[in-house]
Amino acid sequence: MEFELARALPILTRTPRVIGELLLESPEEWTAARNDPDTWSAYDVVGHLIHGERTDWMPRARRILEKGRSVPFDTFDRTAQFVESRGKSLADLLAEFAELRATNLRDLEALRLSESDMRREGMHPELGVVTMGQLLATWVAHDLNHIGQVVEVMARQYREAVGPWRAYLDILG
Amino acid sequence: MEFELARALPILTRTPRVIGELLLESPEEWTAARNDPDTWSAYDVVGHLIHGERTDWMPRARRILEKGRSVPFDTFDRTAQFVESRGKSLADLLAEFAELRATNLRDLEALRLSESDMRREGMHPELGVVTMGQLLATWVAHDLNHIGQVVEVMARQYREAVGPWRAYLDILG
Numbered sequence: 001m002e003f004e005l006a007r008a009l010p011i012l013t014r015t016p017r018v019i020g021e022l023l024l025e026s027p028e029e030w031t032a033a034r035n036d037p038d039t040w041s042a043y044d045v046v047g048h049l050i051h052g053e054r055t056d057w058m059p060r061a062r063r064i065l066e067k068g069r070s071v072p073f074d075t076f077d078r079t080a081q082f083v084e085s086r087g088k089s090l091a092d093l094l095a096e097f098a099e100l101r102a103t104n105l106r107d108l109e110a111l112r113l114s115e116s117d118m119r120r121e122g123m124h125p126e127l128g129v130v131t132m133g134q135l136l137a138t139w140v141a142h143d144l145n146h147i148g149q150v151v152e153v154m155a156r157q158y159r160e161a162v163g164p165w166r167a168y169l170d171i172l173g
Numbered sequence: 174m175e176f177e178l179a180r181a182l183p184i185l186t187r188t189p190r191v192i193g194e195l196l197l198e199s200p201e202e203w204t205a206a207r208n209d210p211d212t213w214s215a216y217d218v219v220g221h222l223i224h225g226e227r228t229d230w231m232p233r234a235r236r237i238l239e240k241g242r243s244v245p246f247d248t249f250d251r252t253a254q255f256v257e258s259r260g261k262s263l264a265d266l267l268a269e270f271a272e273l274r275a276t277n278l279r280d281l282e283a284l285r286l287s288e289s290d291m292r293r294e295g296m297h298p299e300l301g302v303v304t305m306g307q308l309l310a311t312w313v314a315h316d317l318n319h320i321g322q323v324v325e326v327m328a329r330q331y332r333e334a335v336g337p338w339r340a341y342l343d344i345l346g
Contacts, residue, residue: 001330007200011327014194021191022320027180127337134336141335144328145344147195148321154184155317157174163307163312164300171318 003137005113008152012105015143019046022150024094031090033157034171042150046093047081049146053100055080057139058107064122064132065111072123108136176310178286185278188316189271192219195323197267202261206330208346215323219266220254222319226273228253228313231280237295238284239306245296281309 023031023042032041040048046173060073066086085093113115118133155171175178196204196215202213213221233246256318258266291306328344339345 001202001206001334003331003334007202010199011203013200018191018194021187021194021305025187026183029174029180030184060343062175123336127340130336130338134334134338137331137334137336138338138342141328141331141338141342141345144324145342148324148328151317151321155321157312158176158310158314161174161176161307161310163310165295165301165302165303165307165311165314169311169314169318171321172314 003133005117005118008136008140009105009109009141012101015049016094016101017146018147019049020094020098022147022154023090025107025153028090030154030157033153035153035156038152040149041092042074042153043085043093044081045146045150046090046097047088048078049143050097051077051080051084052123052142053097053104057135058104060135061108061111061132064120064135065117067122069121069123069129072125075125082163087136094139125156176291176306178291179310181309182278182282184313184316185274188222188320189267189274191320192222192323194273195320195327199327201263203327206326208326208329212326213322215308215326216258216263216266217254218319219263220258220261221251222316223266223270223273224250224253224257225315226270228276230308231277232309233295233330234281234284234305237283237293237308238290238303240295242294242296242302245298248298276331277295 023046026042034041034044055074056076060081063071063073088096113132118131120132121129122132122135124130152171155169156173159166159172162169163171196219199215207214222267229249236244236246261269265273286305291304291309293305294302295305295308297303325344328342329346332339332345335342335345
């Protein structure tokens with residue numbers, strides 16, 4: 001499917017609500033659980049999404065509009081949440097994510113990007129030349145990827161509890 | 174994590190809302206999309222979840238209580254939705270799923286299952302002896318598995334659109 005802003009916005013708009021429904025009233029055994037010490041919990045994922053709202057998507061979109069390929073994007077810190085989320089409850093993080101996302105989508109709409117803007121190019125520090133459309137498509141796929149990560153880490157808490165049904169449930173690994 | 178009904182109920186209760194938020198206002202390009210002709214769309218998944226509410230989870234729980242291991246569960250039809258969903262809109266299916274789930278959870282609570290009930294055994298037609306606790310843990314993991322399946326099939330519609338970012342997004346395969 002080609003990237004088209006009108007099709008992407010419904011997904012981006014609702015991700016905070018999807019994640020909120022999944023997590024907000026869930027016992028901490030689900031939301032703080034990890035598969036092993038190196039993987040992320042649902043709580044960690046929400047912190048990561050917040051960091052993306054602050055430093056990744058809209059700042060990079062603006063960089064493309066202002067500097068094109070001449071100034072690469074700032075590097076994204078994939079583990080910033082381990083410092084930034086400290087002392088915050090999951091409910092705090094979910095509210096912060098929802099608010100940042102809403103602001104970012106208002107700012108995105110205010111840019112009134114045209115179809116030709118979607119072909120404007122920027123410079124990713126590792127991946128090289130990328131387009132505005134690719135950046136925004138990645139925002140959507142990244143949301144869906146992390147929803148998938150959250151349900152996977154939650155499901156795996158029942159890897160033993162399901163007994164022989166494990167054979168039918170790919171998500172349990 | 175051990176199965177405990179009080180920890181499972183919040184997940185089972187909210188799955189219809191999670192899936193509703195993901196899908197209800199999403200353009201059909203997302204909800205009807207498949208990865209290839211043999212995989213399921215989000216629409217197909219909701220039909221499958223409905224069939225589970227009707228024929229799998231609570232009927233099997235009752236079979237365990239009434240017949241123990243003496244009468245195996247009825248076989249579950251994994252493709253029933255391709256007939257049963259015909260002519261129904263996604264909004265119809267989401268409403269039907271939410272209603273069936275709410276009824277089933279009321280019925281489950283009415284059974285007032287004790288901890289020892291969780292060890293009661295039934296007979297799965299393929300997997301052999303299973304317990305009530307395993308059945309109910311599987312209900313939860315099955316929900317999470319299919320939420321994961323929905324976000325995966327949606328994300329994959331942008332496999333090309335994300336350009337070089339594909340390298341960072343496991344969900345795109």
